[in-house]
Amino acid sequence: MGSMLLKRVLAAIPSLIGVVIVTFLLTRALPGDPAAYFAGPAATKEAIEQIRATLGLDQPLIIQFFHYVVDLAHGDLGKSLTTGQPVAEEIRARLPASAELTLLGLIVSMAIAIPLGIMAATKPGSIIDHTCRIVTTAGVSLPVFFTGLILVYVFYYLLGWAPAPLGRLDVFYSAPPTVTGFYLIDSLIARDPETFVAALKQLILPALTLGIFSLAPIARMTRASMLSVLSSDFVRTARASGLAPYTVIVTYAFRNAMLPVITTLGMVFSFLLGANVLVEKVFAWPGIGSFAVEALIASDFAPVQGFVLTMAILYVALNLLIDVLYGLIDPRVRLEA
Amino acid sequence: MIVAPALQVEHLSVEFRTRSGIVKALDNVSFAVGKGETLALVGESGSGKSVTAYAIMGILDPAGRVTGGKAMLGALDLLHATPDEIGKVRGREIAMIFQNPRTALNPIRPVGRQIADVLLRHADVTRREAPARAIELLRAVGITDPARRAKAYPFEMSGGMCQRVMIAIALAAKPSLLIADEPTTGLDVTTQAVIMDLIGELAAEIGMATIFITHDLALAAQRAKHIAVMHAGHVVELAETQEMFAHPRHPYTAELIAATPDTAASLDQLASIPGSLPDLRRADLPPCRYSERCPRKLASCDQPLPVMPPENPHTVACWNPL
Numbered sequence: 001m002g003s004m005l006l007k008r009v010l011a012a013i014p015s016l017i018g019v020v021i022v023t024f025l026l027t028r029a030l031p032g033d034p035a036a037y038f039a040g041p042a043a044t045k046e047a048i049e050q051i052r053a054t055l056g057l058d059q060p061l062i063i064q065f066f067h068y069v070v071d072l073a074h075g076d077l078g079k080s081l082t083t084g085q086p087v088a089e090e091i092r093a094r095l096p097a098s099a100e101l102t103l104l105g106l107i108v109s110m111a112i113a114i115p116l117g118i119m120a121a122t123k124p125g126s127i128i129d130h131t132c133r134i135v136t137t138a139g140v141s142l143p144v145f146f147t148g149l150i151l152v153y154v155f156y157y158l159l160g161w162a163p164a165p166l167g168r169l170d171v172f173y174s175a176p177p178t179v180t181g182f183y184l185i186d187s188l189i190a191r192d193p194e195t196f197v198a199a200l201k202q203l204i205l206p207a208l209t210l211g212i213f214s215l216a217p218i219a220r221m222t223r224a225s226m227l228s229v230l231s232s233d234f235v236r237t238a239r240a241s242g243l244a245p246y247t248v249i250v251t252y253a254f255r256n257a258m259l260p261v262i263t264t265l266g267m268v269f270s271f272l273l274g275a276n277v278l279v280e281k282v283f284a285w286p287g288i289g290s291f292a293v294e295a296l297i298a299s300d301f302a303p304v305q306g307f308v309l310t311m312a313i314l315y316v317a318l319n320l321l322i323d324v325l326y327g328l329i330d331p332r333v334r335l336e337a
Numbered sequence: 338m339i340v341a342p343a344l345q346v347e348h349l350s351v352e353f354r355t356r357s358g359i360v361k362a363l364d365n366v367s368f369a370v371g372k373g374e375t376l377a378l379v380g381e382s383g384s385g386k387s388v389t390a391y392a393i394m395g396i397l398d399p400a401g402r403v404t405g406g407k408a409m410l411g412a413l414d415l416l417h418a419t420p421d422e423i424g425k426v427r428g429r430e431i432a433m434i435f436q437n438p439r440t441a442l443n444p445i446r447p448v449g450r451q452i453a454d455v456l457l458r459h460a461d462v463t464r465r466e467a468p469a470r471a472i473e474l475l476r477a478v479g480i481t482d483p484a485r486r487a488k489a490y491p492f493e494m495s496g497g498m499c500q501r502v503m504i505a506i507a508l509a510a511k512p513s514l515l516i517a518d519e520p521t522t523g524l525d526v527t528t529q530a531v532i533m534d535l536i537g538e539l540a541a542e543i544g545m546a547t548i549f550i551t552h553d554l555a556l557a558a559q560r561a562k563h564i565a566v567m568h569a570g571h572v573v574e575l576a577e578t579q580e581m582f583a584h585p586r587h588p589y590t591a592e593l594i595a596a597t598p599d600t601a602a603s604l605d606q607l608a609s610i611p612g613s614l615p616d617l618r619r620a621d622l623p624p625c626r627y628s629e630r631c632p633r634k635l636a637s638c639d640q641p642l643p644v645m646p647p648e649n650p651h652t653v654a655c656w657n658p659l
């Protein structure tokens with residue numbers, strides 16, 4: 001298991017190098033001139049050129065790339081032109097906000113989709129099965145920002161049940177002391193139930209939006225995978241040996257059906273990282289998605305590069321986690337490694 | 338005739354609803370197996386042997402439906418029992434082993450755990466005792482180094498060893514009836530004999546009745562006291578083994594016996610029986626499903642098959658028997 005992990009980490013290095021190169025080139029190829037943007041609309045040609053020189057943008061691409069890589073090796077992702085803040089610091093501050101939201105969204109959707117898929121598969125043609133089908137079709141056909149806006153309209157504007165969609169905490173509360181950066185966890189550590197509830201209230205609608213977005217693929221994969229496992233020989237053996245229905249469905253069938261579901265979860269998680277960008281906009285969420293979008297609009301290279309690199313590392317880490325889970329569940333995978 | 342039946346099946350009929358029509362998989366199947374005795378169900382592929390077993394065990398596909406009949410295990414009719422009543426006998430009073438042992442075991446659970454699961458459900462053991470009891474059972478089915486093997490996964494074992502594990506699972510609760518559905522298909526010839534001997538010994542030890550399902554008439558003759566020959570969802574003939582071989586009465590049985598020259602041949606390899614099973618989805622299935630292949634067909638074969646009383650020691654479903 002340990003050597004398998006090491007192998008996977010080493011195998012991920014070339015793709016990370018690729019990501020560094022491609023993001024560098026892509027940001028350079030984007031339309032828009034950061035020097036012009038930075039200098040402002042009233043700036044003269046000379047002023048713009050001067051700024052270009054101070055930013056090092058007048059140098060050949062290869063030199064720029066060299067500087068970028070050297071900085072990167074020191075953990076320096078550069079400075080944002082618009083805010084003047086170091087990008088690494090900004091990402092470190094904003095990543096927990098995005099991660100908390102995305103994970104909660106994933107948990108919400110798993111909590112609904114997995115039982116739904118299992119029940120649909122154990123009773124094909126039943127009401128639950130039809131519900132599952134409707135949910136999966138509706139889930140894919142709703143654009144994520146639309147779901148978000150509808151939820152805000154209904155639960156904040158019409159019903160007034162939810163707080164204003166303005167970030168992670170209502171203005172009356174102050175953020176809990178940072179330990180993990182997750183407000184839910186940090187407020188529990190600080191034994192501050194009021195802040196916990198306030199943070200949860202802010203989280204519910206955006207997490208639900210992401211949850212609805214990812215419900216469909218998880219439910220569909222759970223159902224399909226369960227159906228095929230339920231008709232397999234060993235489930236028939238388990239039934240014939242009179243094991244309790246719960247044991248047959250959960251211990252025997254679902255554990256086997258989990259492997260493709262985990263793969264789907266990994267895929268869904270990366271979709272969610274993308275969907276985050278929109279949801280963060282709708283809910284004024286101070287995460288890395290909204291940070292990247294603003295930087296992109298301003299042709300601000302460093303934050304965009306930092307964002308893409310962070311995503312790539314997250315993605316590699318996620319795939320490692322999936323490999324580990326696979327190995328834990330399926331002894332045959334462990335053996336291959 | 339069977340005096341003290343462990344299981345008595347009467348007039349069992351099963352249908353499958355499929356997209357391409359209703360498959361009349363079993364029609365009026367009757368047989369009995371005596372306590373501690375072995376009955377062989379013999380027939381070509383598709384004749385309904387497995388469906389019979391699944392109907393008795395209550396593990397038919399959702400598309401399948403029992404449309405009539407009884408299966409009496411003592412005073413309990415398995416076909417009309419409540420899920421609760423079935424739950425009390427399945428795996429405990431009647432157990433089953435399958436062909437392809439390697440896929441019939443849970444691929445991601447150690448085999449010892451799989452045996453322990455059954456023990457915990459049916460035998461009077463605690464969580465703590467179960468693993469040791471599972472190892473004992475592995476030893477009883479002839480697995481060497483059972484303590485180490487208990488931790489192994491099916492993919493780490495040979496087919497013969499997996500079938501031994503299946504037998505350990507089936508016999509964990511010392512059932513009074515075992516259904517063995519082609520237990521040696523897919524195993525090599527030496528292992529086949531060893532597995533059949535093992536089943537025979539363990540059955541004798543606990544006085545268990547066995548329904549032995551096979552393609553192989555010669556193998557059935559070696560192992561079973563009675564033989565029921567199935568064809569296209571009918572039991573066409575049922576008799577004691579010697580009687581069946583000495584005086585086959587159904588034309589199909591006679592063809593089978595004539596076509597079984599030595600012990601190695603199985604029915605599927607024999608091309609000498611003309612024709613094939615009728616399509617069981619047909620609306621105009623003749624009352625005798627063999628009549629279209631039968632050299633002894635009479636005009637009277639178009640009326641419903643004769644039904645012999647189950648007390649009869651040698652029953653045959655034919656208007657013009659030998």
Ligand SMILES: Nc1ncnc2c1ncn2[C@@H]1O[C@H](COP(=O)(O)OP(=O)(O)OP(=O)(O)O)[C@@H](O)[C@H]1O
Nearest residue numbers: 353355360362381382383384385386387388398617
């Ligand atoms: N799930 C199902 N849906 C539709 N038809 C089925 C189903 N299961 C079995 N049948 C039909 O029932 C008939 C009997 O099948 P069965 O599996 O009992 O044959 P068998 O005698 O066990 O054959 P084999 O020796 O190949 O195992 C076949 O015609 C088959 O097509």
Ligand SMILES: [Mg+2]
Nearest residue numbers: 386387388518
């Ligand atoms: Mg079969």
